[in-house]
């Protein structure tokens with residue numbers, strides 16, 4: 001009979017030392033699987049029943065919050081409007097004054113100020129509900145799928161494919177689709193699998209690893225569903241750096257060459273700037289790909305806007321919640337995450353940057369999601385936030401090291417100005433862009449892009 005030790009492991013005296021170790025490991029794993037995070041992830045992930053949304057924070061529509069939640073939402077005063085920093089990208093906060101200053105929803109923003117909030121349980125977290133012009137968001141969708149997503153920036157597909165293509169995967173998909181319409185004979189070029197014709201080595205080495213230069217390793221690149229996982233530990237996330245031990249893909253899809261449209265379904269992320277080394281869990285400083293100027297400018301403007309952000313405490317005193325000097329800020333690295341409707345991102349902490357004082361800026365586009373934010377552990381106080389297209393989140397101060405994850409993307413939640421293909425007003429400036437392929441993609445995806453300063 002197992003002997004029950006108070007607050008300790010169940011000790012089975014008839015087990016060998018090794019078996020006891022295994023039993024203890026399993027017990028620890030079961031415990032980990034029951035953290036507040038796991039419970040919340042299970043609730044929001046489930047498609048079998050409607051998730052309990054009662055404690056979700058809504059920053060865009062304060063009236064949707066429960067009374068308890070409203071008490072947790074604290075308005076933040078920002079020193080400058082984003083619109084003053086970039087009038088092409090951001091909406092003038094005064095253009096819709098009629099829906100502001102609603103007594104019932106504790107809206108205390110004065111005209112001319114940018115709306116922003118923090119949460120009493122998560123000091124340092126700042127959310128600016130969608131400050132973008134509709135056309136600004138459309139431009140960002142294009143940049144995250146095309147301009148910023150090109151080789152040599154790495155994607156989760158790099159371990160398996162020769163991604164040295166001229167265009168981004170999405171652009172190639174568009175070119176192929178257009179060619180197929182005009183020429184039914186057109187054959188979309190295949191992007192070569194690094195494992196094609198390697199079936200024998202695949203079979204042989206299923207349980208072994210090999211060393212390859214400038215290739216990558218994956219530990220669980222399976223169905224393409226729920227495969228964006230822990231960024232920091234690399235758990236279940238494709239590892240993609242130099243000089244790594246390479247395991248063969250478990251999913252046979254990756255053994256074959258495919259055209260861009262097929263591969264697009266498997267695109268989960270692109271890393272920008274300094275590339276992250278999944279083995280050393282550090283940035284490869286020598287893999288420093290220049291960050292696009294427009295991405296840097298956007299992030300710098302946001303950093304400028306939140307510099308000196310303040311809240312007013314209950315006793316009337318003012319408290320600065322972010323004092324990171326914008327003149328020291330440089331975008332050195334970033335990730336563009338592409339979420340399908342079934343994708344999730346498990347709880348993790350972004351802690352590989354030497355500079356943990358610079359705020360981490362993160363922007364959502366397309367379908368809405370539940371973003372879970374916790375504290376120092378997966379057991380701590382946990383808050384689900386509904387993030388909509390255009391929402392900006394800045395993780396400053398203590399919230400910079402908080403656990404966070406994305407357990408749910410909502411279907412039918414993409415705003416119509418991103419899916420609407422008729423609206424000429426919204427056409428991407430200067431370029432006659434055919435919006436249809438973008439509309440098809442973004443109506444079923446969420447794109448998140450974030451920027452980090454790595455060094456001090």
Ligand SMILES: O=C(O)CCC(=O)C(=O)O
Pocket residue numbers: 231335337345350362371404405406448450
């Ligand atoms: O998708 C998000 O909002 C969060 C992304 C994230 O946590 C990451 O890339 O590390």
